[in-house]
Amino acid sequence: MPEQTGVLDLEDLRSTLAEVLDVDVAQVTDTADFAEDLDVDSLMALEILVALEEKYHVTMVDENPQHIRSLSATYALLLEKLTSK
Amino acid sequence: MLRTLLRLTLAALVRLILRPRVRGLENLPPGPFIIASNHLSFFDSLFIPILTPRRVHFVGKQGWLEMPGLKGKAQALFFRSIDMISIDKSSGAGVTSGLTGALDILKRGDVVGIHVEGGRSPDGRLYKGNAGVAWLALAGGFPVVPCGLIGTDKVHPVGSKRLHVARFTVNFGAPLTFEEDHGRQADRRVRRTVTDRITQAIAAQSGQEYADIYLSTVRERMKQNSGA
Numbered sequence: 011m012p013e014q015t016g017v018l019d020l021e022d023l024r025s026t027l028a029e030v031l032d033v034d035v036a037q038v039t040d041t042a043d044f045a046e047d048l049d050v051d052s053l054m055a056l057e058i059l060v061a062l063e064e065k066y067h068v069t070m071v072d073e074n075p076q077h078i079r080s081l082s083a084t085y086a087l088l089l090e091k092l093t094s095k
Numbered sequence: 096m097l098r099t100l101l102r103l104t105l106a107a108l109v110r111l112i113l114r115p116r117v118r119g120l121e122n123l124p125p126g127p128f129i130i131a132s133n134h135l136s137f138f139d140s141l142f143i144p145i146l147t148p149r150r151v152h153f154v155g156k157q158g159w160l161e162m163p164g165l166k167g168k169a170q171a172l173f174f175r176s177i178d179m180i181s182i183d184k185s186s187g188a189g190v191t192s193g194l195t196g197a198l199d200i201l202k203r204g205d206v207v208g209i210h211v212e213g214g215r216s217p218d219g220r221l222y223k224g225n226a227g228v229a230w231l232a233l234a235g236g237f238p239v240v241p242c243g244l245i246g247t248d249k250v251h252p253v254g255s256k257r258l259h260v261a262r263f264t265v266n267f268g269a270p271l272t273f274e275e276d277h278g279r280q281a282d283r284r285v286r287r288t289v290t291d292r293i294t295q296a297i298a299a300q301s302g303q304e305y306a307d308i309y310l311s312t313v314r315e316r317m318k319q320n321s322g323a
Contacts, residue, residue, distance in 0.1 A: 045309050051226035051290075052190060052213075054283045059187045071187040076311055 106145040119267030127201040132242035134210035136251040153208040221303035222310040229289035233280035238270035243300025266300040
């Protein structure tokens with residue numbers, strides 16, 4: 011499970027991802043593999059990048075969509091972006 | 096002119112030395128369409144365009160055009176000369192730009208070729224298709240011709256530094272059309288359904304066993320296991 015920080019709220023991110031993916035929040039577990047478990051294709055991963063960019067005001071579209079593989083991976087990537095802002 | 100000459104020369108050499116069986120050319124429709132194929136060998140993106148009687152822009156890895164040194168420059172020149180288009184899969188912006196570039200080519204009336212698995216199969220099985228092909232088909236209403244390659248991995252096995260003389264087969268299936276879902280490329284569930292139909296049609300042409308998992312997932316797991 012990702013370590014919760016004050017910079018980024020894990021539950022808020024979970025809700026955001028569930029909304030973008032149009033799935034129940036409970037399905038976005040910490041380790042669910044987006045591609046294999048939630049049927050997120052590469053283009054959906056792009057939509058996630060754009061949604062995160064808009065919500066968190068960080069540049070995400072230059073990131074590899076394949077790195078958006080799970081809540082944990084997305085959290086780590088976003089946290090890195092936010093802390094280096 | 097030079098491009099046509101190179102293409103014809105390569106086609107003649109491949110036909111003479113490797114004697115490929117090319118079946119189903121009557122299935123290629125007039126006008127723009129997408130060739131969706133499996134991927135077994137580095138040379139698949141060359142074999143399909145030169146054995147198809149239409150100008151085919153095959154989608155390849157950006158890395159193929161960016162190899163260092165003289166050999167890399169020659170390789171890039173070669174791939175460009177056979178109309179390869181590249182998609183930089185390492186960034187969201189690169190994927191978007193690559194797909195819109197491919198869509199423009201189709202709108203111009205040409206043919207675009209894509210390996211649906213996004214890479215070479217490591218074990219001969221056919222892996223889950225990526226959704227880019229469905230996005231293109233749905234965005235422009237273009238037909239998709241499923242293409243099954245058989246035996247190209249014998250011509251150039253993974254890791255081999257040279258070509259081996261072996262016959263291979265290119266099977267073109269009947270075109271698939273998705274008129275009922277035209278314009279629904281933003282719906283990922285529609286993309287999935289369409290991609291799965293295309294992948295099943297490729298499996299019917301290639302005779303491969305289907306592995307219901309993305310190739311990228313398999314590679315990621317292999318990477319993790321080798322690092323463990």
